[in-house]
Amino acid sequence: MAKPTEEELETALKMAAQMRDKNIDPFYIAKALLSHHYRIKYLEEVMRAADRYINHGMSEQERTRLIRQIEKAKDAESYTSGEGRESFGLE
Numbered sequence: 001m002a003k004p005t006e007e008e009l010e011t012a013l014k015m016a017a018q019m020r021d022k023n024i025d026p027f028y029i030a031k032a033l034l035s036h037h038y039r040i041k042y043l044e045e046v047m048r049a050a051d052r053y054i055n056h057g058m059s060e061q062e063r064t065r066l067i068r069q070i071e072k073a074k075d076a077e078s079y080t081s082g083e084g085r086e087s088f089g090l091e
Contacts, residue, residue: 013037035080042073 004012016030025031049069053062 009037039073039076039080042069042076045069046073 012033016033019025019030020034046066046069049062049066053059053066056062
């Protein structure tokens with residue numbers, strides 16, 4: 001499936017927000033789009049951090065950045081699911 005253009009995505013997100021605001025989303029399409037769009041931004045940052053880590057000699061600084069991005073993505077997942085996330089700082 002082709003990736004939407006920036007314009008197409010912007011239009012879809014605006015319509016999804018309107019559907020949510022007007023409570024016209026019987027099949028939860030708007031809810032799913034808005035949630036996935038929110039979460040994918042964090043996952044894209046994880047991918048960029050992982051790429052930097054692998055391609056810059058696996059430095060400790062890049063590893064720390066990668067771990068931070070993973071934690072942010074996990075927090076976003078917990079936030080959107082409405083569930084708290086236990087963290088002991090060992091992950």
